[in-house]
Amino acid sequence: MKRKFRKFVHWLLVFGILFAIAAAFQQPANSSSNGSATTSTSQSTSQVTSKLTAALQEAWSSWRTGRSYSSSSSSSTMKAPSQKLASSVLTTNVRNQLGGSLTWNEAGAYIVNNNKTKIKANISSAPYATNKLDSQGRAWRGDAWLNKTTRQYKSRESTGNGASEWKPAGFLQATGLTNGPSHAYDRGHLLGYALVGGLSSFDASESNYKNIATQTAWANEARSSTSTGQNYYEGLVRQALDQNKQVRYRVTDIYDGNNKVPAGAHIEAKSKDGSLQFNVFVPNVQRNITINYATGAVTKTSSN
Numbered sequence: 001m002k003r004k005f006r007k008f009v010h011w012l013l014v015f016g017i018l019f020a021i022a023a024a025f026q027q028p029a030n031s032s033s034n035g036s037a038t039t040s041t042s043q044s045t046s047q048v049t050s051k052l053t054a055a056l057q058e059a060w061s062s063w064r065t066g067r068s069y070s071s072s073s074s075s076s077t078m079k080a081p082s083q084k085l086a087s088s089v090l091t092t093n094v095r096n097q098l099g100g101s102l103t104w105n106e107a108g109a110y111i112v113n114n115n116k117t118k119i120k121a122n123i124s125s126a127p128y129a130t131n132k133l134d135s136q137g138r139a140w141r142g143d144a145w146l147n148k149t150t151r152q153y154k155s156r157e158s159t160g161n162g163a164s165e166w167k168p169a170g171f172l173q174a175t176g177l178t179n180g181p182s183h184a185y186d187r188g189h190l191l192g193y194a195l196v197g198g199l200s201s202f203d204a205s206e207s208n209y210k211n212i213a214t215q216t217a218w219a220n221e222a223r224s225s226t227s228t229g230q231n232y233y234e235g236l237v238r239q240a241l242d243q244n245k246q247v248r249y250r251v252t253d254i255y256d257g258n259n260k261v262p263a264g265a266h267i268e269a270k271s272k273d274g275s276l277q278f279n280v281f282v283p284n285v286q287r288n289i290t291i292n293y294a295t296g297a298v299t300k301t302s303s304n
Contacts, residue, residue: 077180078218078222078227080108080227081283081286082287084304085287085304086283088285089263089283090110091256091263093256094264097266098254098281101113105228107228108228108229108283109228111278112279116279117268117270117277119250119270120248121274122272126145127144127150127199128144128145129144129145129201131191132210140252141250142189142249144250146195146196146237148244150196150198151198151238152197154197156206161204166187167187168212169261170214170259170260171214172297174289180218180288181218184216184217184298185214186215186220187206187212188212191211195237214261217286219284228282236269236278240275247270247271249268249269250269252266253265260294261293265284288300
């Protein structure tokens with residue numbers, strides 16, 4: 001699969017380069033008689049080229065970092081959950097922990113407090129990343145001050161942070177699923193490898209019990225604007241860091257009572273220059289399964 005994806009990325013890049021070259025030299029047939037048409041066409045071409053270039057850069061970056069970008073994560077199998085399913089984890093306890101108004105974003109997640117966060121980004125210090133456990137020893141919070149030096153562009157395997165046999169609490173895997181992702185769970189990190197893997201002082205492996213909790217494949221991998229799992233929001237931060245911005249980033253897993261599996265991830269980010277800010281809750285659900293959050297047991301269901 002990886003070889004096929006490499007070929008796909010290769011030809012996608014080739015296509016993008018050829019498109020950009022063609023766009024650069026394209027001249028409207030009526031350029032001498034209609035200056036406004038020329039300007040409009042040029043602007044339109046420039047916008048299309050910019051969007052394509054950004055998409056190519058993000059695809060290339062995702063492949064290089066080893067972040068989830070499998071065929072399933074980029075296809076219709078990552079369809080967002082319904083609002084009914086997403087809201088099923090919003091108990092009074094969970095809502096109180098989120099501590100703000102919740103607005104459905106029509107793409108699987110909730111916007112918290114009108115997308116405004118209270119975390120501070122006016123920081124003058126070296127980059128850092130920390131983890132905290134909650135009172136029950138569960139992976140609870142990842143807090144980081146990031147810049148481009150904290151980014152990791154190498155694959156997990158090349159840095160010794162590859163696959164692990166270790167499993168977080170409640171990781172009762174189910175495979176062979178249909179009508180959605182083919183498996184139920186991923187080792188869901190608080191602070192993503194691509195964001196903090198450049199920090200030698202941080203354990204970005206898949207066996208860091210302070211940074212990993214049981215997370216559905218959808219909540220972890222979904223990355224499109226119409227299906228906003230954690231990877232989508234991480235992508236916004238990756239792009240900001242690649243533009244040499246400094247970003248405060250915090251992820252808090254929200255547990256309902258004594259459950260082993262979190263109800264979802266509260267994700268907040270704010271850049272020092274103010275150009276990036278979000279405050280969201282990604283529910284730990286998936287359309288083709290029902291989860292017993294107390295134990296992690298999974299029941300296959302029809303798509304929700």
